[in-house]
Amino acid sequence: MLFNSLAFAVFLPFTFVCYWWLQRYSLRIQNTLLLLASYFFYGCWDWRFLGLIAISSAIDFGVGIQLDSATHPRYRKLLLTISIIANLGILGFFKYYGFFVESFITASERLGFQAHLHTLQIILPVGISFYTFQSLSYTIDVYRRHVQPTRDWIAFFAYVSFFPQLVAGPIERAAHLLPQFLCKRSLDTSLAKDGLRQILWGLFKKVVIADNLAPLVDESFVNYSEHNGVTLLLGVLYFAIQIYCDFSGYSDIAIGTARLFGFDLMRNFAYPYFSRDIGEFWRRWHISLSTWFRDYVYIPLGGSRTLSKAHHLANLIITFTVSGFWHGANWTFVVWGFLHGLYYLPLVMTGNHKRHTGIVAAGRWLPTASEVVQMGSTFALVLLAWVFFRADSISHALAYISHMMTSPWQTPSLLKGLPFIALLMAIEWVQRDKPHALEIHQMPVWIRWPAYYSLIAVMFLYGNTGHVPFIYFQF
Incomplete structure (x- = not known):
């Protein structure tokens, strides 16, 4: 169901009226309605993939409860590993299986080998990158003891599948959104x-x-x-x-x-x-994803708190490159992320990344000449990277840039x-x-x-x- 469709224009007010009418009963009934509405909303694309959301939610709900009572470090790491493997395994199979198989075949042929691997025609479930990251961040935060796990499975399942942001974000954190499902809500006009x-x-x-x-x-x-x-x-x-x-x-x-x-x-x-500058751009573009990679990839790699400057810069390049790969199973997205990582390095090396x-x-109608140059040069770098993001392949992107120039x-x-x-x-x-x-x-x-x-x-x-x-x- 698309936001810009007649179906959503009917679905939204109907759900809104039912939701606030149920306020007279209980919070749990309201959350149940949101859960059912969210699954219906997603099922309008393909009901078969509702099982993936349910499986991801069930695994992380159970892992969260076990992490709360577990005290042994190895057992807690095992539980976290189960959540990571389950979520990334589902995401990897549906989104990247074909990419890795085709890349392996291409690499083998260039080395003189003939590889014959079966490539499945796998349908990519809508929004899978968003809800798996949202669910996974919950178990990571419970493991770190940043949030308390919930034992209300309806609230948790509704948190993972909340229909407004289910398909394309924002990628919410449990510390921010989950408590809102656990407390009474009132209509603020x-x-x-x-x-x-x-x-x-x-x-x-x-x-x-x-x-x-x-x-x-x-x-x-x-x-x-x-x-x-x-x-x-x-x-x-x-x-x-x-x-x-x-x-x-x-x-x-x-x-x-x-x-x-x-x-x-x-x-x-x-x-x-x-x-x-590029640092400011990434504080303003797709904020929920950039902060997700900062907290769950960049910082665990060591962030800026490393003994080596080279290690710090490598952490940045890895984070940007992986964030590019998150967007899709194509080398163009990898190059797009890598380019932004390269853009970001000079700012870090000079200490200007938070300038x-x-x-x-602020407080003025027009920017200064210096601000115009800064915005223009930043936008030019972003435009160059967008060519790779939009192109079908790296060769297509390079040909486009060459013809343009x-x-x-x-x-x-x-x-x-x-x-x-x-x-x-x-x-x-x-x-x-x-x-x-x-x-x-x-x-x-x-x-x-x-x-x-x-x-x-x-x-x-x-x-x-x-x-x-x-x-x-x-x-």
Whole structure:
């Protein structure tokens, strides 16, 4: 079930009414409704994969309880290992089996051997990378004694499968989200109204901007040899905005929907394209994933607390590369992550990786010339990496970049996407100090309501009605 579908437009208000009507009975009944609604929501894609969510939830629920009573270090490590192997085993089989088999066959052929391994046609379950990471982080935190395990299996299963963020995040932590399932919730109308505003903004970014840019991106990447350099540069720009609006749009809808049910989800995007260096970019882009890899990969590897500077830098490269591989079974994602790791190294080596932590041009309408250069150079590096993320293969990415740099820079085609980008960037620049761009409740009524109706009108006039799936569903 897509957020941008008629089915969800019926599902959401129906679930909302039933959920708050059940408040008169008990919290457990409310959580049971959320669990059933979440499984129904996911089952609309393919009910056969509901078993994977249930298995992952059951294993980690049981491991959490055992970890609470276990005292022997080896037994506790064994329990944690069971959770890690189960979760990563499920993820690895469904997402990476074919990749590793094909890579092995290719490597063998280059060495002069003929390998004949059977490659299964495995369907990738929607959102498997998100809910396995969310469930796995629970057992790791229980093992570290950062959170107390729950014995309420309904609350835990609902936490893992919570439908607003089940398919594409944010990847929540048990310490933040699980306690919200264990305590009584009440409808806060002010938060619910803000949730509706954030849903509206997320839908606008998805159906108006991302979905209108999608065919222009496809045209530039599929037929790159037929376009000049400026048009190909526009194609990369369009993809950068498309994936941002598509993914952050999903996060906005997820966060806003959760607020309707009395839940607070973590922020996942914070205007990343206004970043002044790569360090700031990764503090603003897909925040839930970057912090997940920081806490569960980078720090366990040793983080910055190592005796060797080279070891520290290696930890960074490994973390970025693995985070790239998380996105998909293709070497292009590995290169994308590795490139960002290389971008990040100079900042760490000079001690400037935490230099920009505030809002750019805070208290001013316009940035300084220095800030413009910083944002422009950072965005250029991000654009280069996006070519590998979007391309079908490394050779495709290199050919695209080569053609973009060597073909004549003439008057570009595919210009019709620029007004959408200009509108987005103008709104987000003005609202860059807000949690989301449509947080305008403090403005006068004569500004607020025309803004809402204008966005709705634009969605009806220019929105894509094909119910295009979100890009991150494939991850």
